[in-house]
Amino acid sequence: MKYPRAITELIECFSKYPGIGPKTAERLSLYTVNKIKKEEIDKFTKALIDTKDTLFHCPICGNITDTDPCYICNDKNRDTESLLVVEEAKDVIIIEKMKKYDGKYHVLNGVISPINGVGPEDINLRSLLERLQDKRIKELILGLNASIEGEATSMYIKRLLKNSDIKVTKLAHGLPVGGDLQYADEITLLRALEGRREI
Amino acid sequence: MIINNIKVRNFRCIHNAELEFNKNLNIVVGNNGQGKTSLLESIYLLAFTKSHKTNFEREVIMTGCDFTKVNAAVDFSETKKDYSIVLTKKTKKTKINDIEQKKLSEYIGKINVIMFSPEDLRIIKGDPNIKRKFIDLELGQTSPIYIFNLLMYKKILKQRNELLKKIQKNEIDDYILLDVITEQLSQYASKIVAEREIFIETVNSIINSIHRSLTKDLEKIRIEYKKTYKDDLFEELKNKYKYDILVGSTSMGPHRDDLVIYLNDEDISIYGSQGQQRTAVLSIKLSLIEFVKSKINEYPVLLLDDVFSELDSTRLESLIEYIKRNIQTFITTTDISFINDELREKANFYYVEKGNIR
Numbered sequence: 428m429k430y431p432r433a434i435t436e437l438i439e440c441f442s443k444y445p446g447i448g449p450k451t452a453e454r455l456s457l458y459t460v461n462k463i464k465k466e467e468i469d470k471f472t473k474a475l476i477d478t479k480d481t482l483f484h485c486p487i488c489g490n491i492t493d494t495d496p497c498y499i500c501n502d503k504n505r506d507t508e509s510l511l512v513v514e515e516a517k518d519v520i521i522i523e524k525m526k527k528y529d530g531k532y533h534v535l536n537g538v539i540s541p542i543n544g545v546g547p548e549d550i551n552l553r554s555l556l557e558r559l560q561d562k563r564i565k566e567l568i569l570g571l572n573a574s575i576e577g578e579a580t581s582m583y584i585k586r587l588l589k590n591s592d593i594k595v596t597k598l599a600h601g602l603p604v605g606g607d608l609q610y611a612d613e614i615t616l617l618r619a620l621e622g623r624r625e626i
Numbered sequence: 627m628i629i630n631n632i633k634v635r636n637f638r639c640i641h642n643a644e645l646e647f648n649k650n651l652n653i654v655v656g657n658n659g660q661g662k663t664s665l666l667e668s669i670y671l672l673a674f675t676k677s678h679k680t681n682f683e684r685e686v687i688m689t690g691c692d693f694t695k696v697n698a699a700v701d702f703s704e705t706k707k708d709y710s711i712v713l714t715k716k717t718k719k720t721k722i723n724d725i726e727q728k729k730l731s732e733y734i735g736k737i738n739v740i741m742f743s744p745e746d747l748r749i750i751k752g753d754p755n756i757k758r759k760f761i762d763l764e765l766g767q768t769s770p771i772y773i774f775n776l777l778m779y780k781k782i783l784k785q786r787n788e789l790l791k792k793i794q795k796n797e798i799d800d801y802i803l804l805d806v807i808t809e810q811l812s813q814y815a816s817k818i819v820a821e822r823e824i825f826i827e828t829v830n831s832i833i834n835s836i837h838r839s840l841t842k843d844l845e846k847i848r849i850e851y852k853k854t855y856k857d858d859l860f861e862e863l864k865n866k867y868k869y870d871i872l873v874g875s876t877s878m879g880p881h882r883d884d885l886v887i888y889l890n891d892e893d894i895s896i897y898g899s900q901g902q903q904r905t906a907v908l909s910i911k912l913s914l915i916e917f918v919k920s921k922i923n924e925y926p927v928l929l930l931d932d933v934f935s936e937l938d939s940t941r942l943e944s945l946i947e948y949i950k951r952n953i954q955t956f957i958t959t960t961d962i963s964f965i966n967d968e969l970r971e972k973a974n975f976y977y978v979e980k981g982n983i984r
């Protein structure tokens with residue numbers, strides 16, 4: 428017994444996603460066949476194709492965009508003195524939701540990890556250095572994840588800017604708001620302690 | 627702390643056991659190969675999520691079964707908690723009070739256990755990596771931050787070694803990156819080594835009086851942590867880039883450090899007799915009981931596997947003196963004639979036969 432070709436191909440497509448194994452791919456495919464209407468499928472296919480036809484990385488900041496430059500780089504009202512470096516587009520969305528940061532971004536689209544074959548050349552670093560030639564930029568804020576790769580990438584950037592006048596800062600990793608001290612795990616506490624500052 | 631009861635499923639030859647324990651002494655009796663050690667090993671697994679006998683935990687899953695599960699109710703001086711671990715061939719899940727614990731560093735060390743088993747001679751005679759594992763485990767059980775730093779260190783080490791190999795093969799030529807990863811590695815290394823040195827120092831401050839009483843004042847024991855570098859790992863590694871690139875691995879650091887035990891100023895692994903080595907292991911283990919107590923203000927649970935065949939009568943007596951304190955103890959033996967009446971009175975007995983325990 429074998430599925431018709433359209434189904435096996437769909438299963439293969441779903442399997443390309445991270446976190447989706449053959450069983451889930453099979454379930455999603457059968458669900459598509461049985462439950463999803465033709466109009467929905469048309470929307471779905473168009474959305475998929477549009478990701479390739481209309482989206483690209485902003486040539487200035489590296490964020491995913493459908494305009495050149497992206498709406499943030501294009502925004503004249505934003506503060507030009509600070510640049511917040513993040514790992515991926517998702518991080519920009521999170522920080523933008525907060526509505527408190529009005530500087531610009533730089534999206535690396537990755538972190539340095541020799542094991543994954545990602546070196547400094549493979550992330551969006553060169554354009555960061557070019558941007559930093561702009562004398563208006565006074566502060567570079569590193570907002571990378573607390574993973575060892577994120578940490579190494581932060582250290583690498585800091586090292587590249589050793590002889591520049593730009594102030595390099597790092598987002599503090601701290602206690603979750605509303606969280607009682609007694610419920611924070613010891614590692615979070617330690618990091619919060621290390622990142623403490625005068626008040 | 628006291629393990630009140632335990633449920634063991636599909637663990638080696640133990641298909642299904644549900645036991646209530648005595649808060650003082652629990653004596654596990656049976657012939658060889660019946661499952662006595664396995665019962666202690668299941669407690670050890672629940673505490674450390676690891677086996678004391680094998681690096682491949684899945685070996686403990688009963689042949690032909692998909693999973694093994696151990697759960698227990700543990701009393702602390704101020705609270706009680708339920709712990710459980712489920713192992714399948716591929717996964718390991720731990721829970722405290724039915725809430726899954728995603729981080730190992732948040733789970734290990736909540737149940738504190740000191741095991742004394744025939745395998746322990748390896749702490750003295752084994753390779754440096756066995757000695758490091760010993761430190762990591764015993765220190766880790768009172769310091770989640772240590773476990774965390776160690777996990778980070780191991781990840782960075784892998785990254786660095788990969789980078790060295792890539793530089794060796796001319797796939798990458800970025801010495802700034804090598805500097806950065808070396809510096810990052812050194813930062814975690816110094817935290818790990820500092821904690822290890824304090825640990826050894828603390829054990830040294832406890833062990834001498836214990837060892838002197840075990841040997842009737844004849845022997846002086848001292849443990850020494852031997853670093854593979856002098857003091858500034860970053861600078862020293864920087865001077866060895868060429869070598870590290872050539873071999874494609876990191877030549878110094880806590881992953882290469884060693885432990886040496888001296889008896890009257892001689893290396894015990896070379897000059898010590900079998901009996902002296904066993905006594906040293908016992909002293910180390912007894913010091914660890916005090917170490918854990920000093921850290922968490924509560925005695926750990928003591929697991930004694932086959933000690934009667936390992937120790938002579940004077941050492942046994944000192945051990946029994948220890949057991950008499952309020953330390954919950956599990957002893958396995960093939961022969962109950964070793965156990966005196968005083969101990970028998972406060973003990974529960976468990977008889978093990980072909981994996982059945984009653």
Ligand SMILES: Nc1ncnc2c1ncn2[C@@H]1O[C@H](COP(=O)(O)OP(=O)(O)O)[C@@H](O)[C@H]1O
Nearest residue numbers: 638639658659660661662663664685687688689
């Ligand atoms: N994964 C496993 N599945 C089933 N039986 C096992 C497994 N691992 C070991 N055994 C068996 O369990 C027994 C282990 O006994 P053990 O606990 O060491 O006995 P004791 O300490 O009483 O001498 C041995 O007979 C061994 O063959």
Ligand SMILES: [Mg+2]
Nearest residue numbers: 659662663932
């Ligand atoms: Mg045994």
Ligand SMILES: [Zn+2]
Nearest residue numbers: 485488497500
């Ligand atoms: Zn942009």
